[in-house]
Amino acid sequence: MIYGGPAAVRSYSVATHPLEIAESKFNENKMQMDFAMLKRVQGIQAPMRLKMELDAASKIQRLPFLPSSNLMLDTLTGNDESISFQDVLNVSEESEVMINPNLAMEKFYGLL
Numbered sequence: 879m880i881y882g883g884p885a886a887v888r889s890y891s892v893a894t895h896p897l898e899i900a901e902s903k904f905n906e907n908k909m910q911m912d913f914a915m916l917k918r919v920q921g922i923q924a925p926m927r928l929k930m931e932l933d934a935a936s937k938i939q940r941l942p943f944l945p946s947s948n949l950m951l952d953t954l955t956g957n958d959e960s961i962s963f964q965d966v967l968n969v970s971e972e973s974e975v976m977i978n979p980n981l982a983m984e985k986f987y988g989l990l
Contacts, residue, residue, distance in 0.1 A: 909955075928954070943982040945973075 900907075913925040935951040952958040984990040 905955075941979070941983065942986045943977045943979045 913928070916924045916928065932951065932954055935948075935954055938946075938948075938950060940946045949958070981990065
């Protein structure tokens with residue numbers, strides 16, 4: 879019965895807390911509130927422009943085998959001013975896994 883470890887037992891035994899759901903959607907809710915405030919203050923063009931900039935910034939990537947910092951996206955969302963666990967513990971430059979660039983590009987373009 880317990881094949882998935884503690885996480886599987888938790889899903890059967892405990893219902894999720896309402897704050898857990900709110901915490902998981904915090905950034906999304908904050909962005910929606912910011913867009914609503916921006917719309918009231920500056921008109922419809924301001925949130926539309928910011929949304930287009932966020933979409934463009936999220937599509938900018940390096941080659942698949944190079945780590946990307948997403949600096950433009952972090953600057954637009956305001957994440958460049960805060961330090962979180964991902965900044966300290968999840969640094970891709972310190973990864974011990976080395977990917978073969980040729981294989982990564984072939985997989986990216988669907989040749990492999």
